[in-house]
Amino acid sequence: MTVTDTGTTTGPAPALVRLTDVSKFYGNIRALQGVSLEVSAGEITCVLGDNGAGKSTLIKIIAGLHRHDAGSFEIEGEETVLANPRAALDHGIATVYQDLAVVPLMPVWRNFFLGSEPTRGRGPLRRLDVELMRRTTRTELLRMGIDLRDVDQPIGTLSGGERQCVAIARAVHFGAKVLVLDEPTAALGVKQSGVVLKYVAAARDAGLGVVLITHNPHHAYLVGDRFVLLKRGTMAGSHTRDSITLDELTRQMAGGSELDELSHELERVAESGSDSTPPSTPPGPGTPSGTTAP
Numbered sequence: 001m002t003v004t005d006t007g008t009t010t011g012p013a014p015a016l017v018r019l020t021d022v023s024k025f026y027g028n029i030r031a032l033q034g035v036s037l038e039v040s041a042g043e044i045t046c047v048l049g050d051n052g053a054g055k056s057t058l059i060k061i062i063a064g065l066h067r068h069d070a071g072s073f074e075i076e077g078e079e080t081v082l083a084n085p086r087a088a089l090d091h092g093i094a095t096v097y098q099d100l101a102v103v104p105l106m107p108v109w110r111n112f113f114l115g116s117e118p119t120r121g122r123g124p125l126r127r128l129d130v131e132l133m134r135r136t137t138r139t140e141l142l143r144m145g146i147d148l149r150d151v152d153q154p155i156g157t158l159s160g161g162e163r164q165c166v167a168i169a170r171a172v173h174f175g176a177k178v179l180v181l182d183e184p185t186a187a188l189g190v191k192q193s194g195v196v197l198k199y200v201a202a203a204r205d206a207g208l209g210v211v212l213i214t215h216n217p218h219h220a221y222l223v224g225d226r227f228v229l230l231k232r233g234t235m236a237g238s239h240t241r242d243s244i245t246l247d248e249l250t251r252q253m254a255g256g257s258e259l260d261e262l263s264h265e266l267e268r269v270a271e272s273g274s275d276s277t278p279p280s281t282p283p284g285p286g287t288p289s290g291t292t293a294p
Ligand SMILES: Nc1ncnc2c1ncn2[C@@H]1O[C@H](COP(=O)(O)OP(=O)(O)OP(=O)(O)O)[C@@H](O)[C@H]1O
Pocket: 026, 029, 030, 031, 049, 050, 051, 052, 053, 054, 055, 056, 057, 058
């Protein structure tokens, strides 16, 4: 990526995005309450949480799709209210949704430039600059280390992981400062997840601030600098990489203190098994860790 000529800044730059005590209600359903998060250039902030924890709501606020009801939202140190997703893009915030807005039958290069096609010629002679788009797509993908056999193939023929990678390369090319990824590895196998995480790291190395939403503490810990844990719309933890281990992160994701309590209770049940007194609160049918009811 290009190196800026203003590399001699003094003092730490403000975070690219900082949410402080943000809340969001849908009618009287509280989707988020008192959530804080920040992401700086060249960093990956992971947002972890189970189904319904509020992860998508959080990124919809950052992406300009929803407004927060309370708290502050700063972009590069300035309090900002985003009117719509276009406004977020204008601030350099690019969001890649899990269902990726692509046109499957169109070639990779066409999807790469979708909505921002370069043209050549003027007036009635104006037409799409196909050669430029092909060439740029190929070089931009290569720059990220993605070697596609053929940028003319329909994007629908790429694997899910490859499509995520193209979307990431696209955000980098169009000058995003902040890249928001909603569960980019959720539908992928181990190997493809690894490939996608490699490009997430490449986007960070290109100087972007990345917000990575995931269910998977292992994926988060592979690349993350900061970790925000959400639980039923509230903050269940906020850690930097050097303040938490993978084991602890996994434990907190899996229920943390609730699991501890359950295991103590189970021990008590086992100990009192020989006594005739039954436990005051029999443990419910425990769900295996890492799985939740929908
Ligand atoms: N448009 C909406 N109207 C009403 N309630 C909503 C709306 N969107 C989300 N919710 C509720 O807000 C809460 C948080 O939802 P959200 O989609 O942010 O969770 P999530 O962490 O992304 O979950 P998942 O892992 O299942 O995608 C849930 O209880 C959900 O039912």
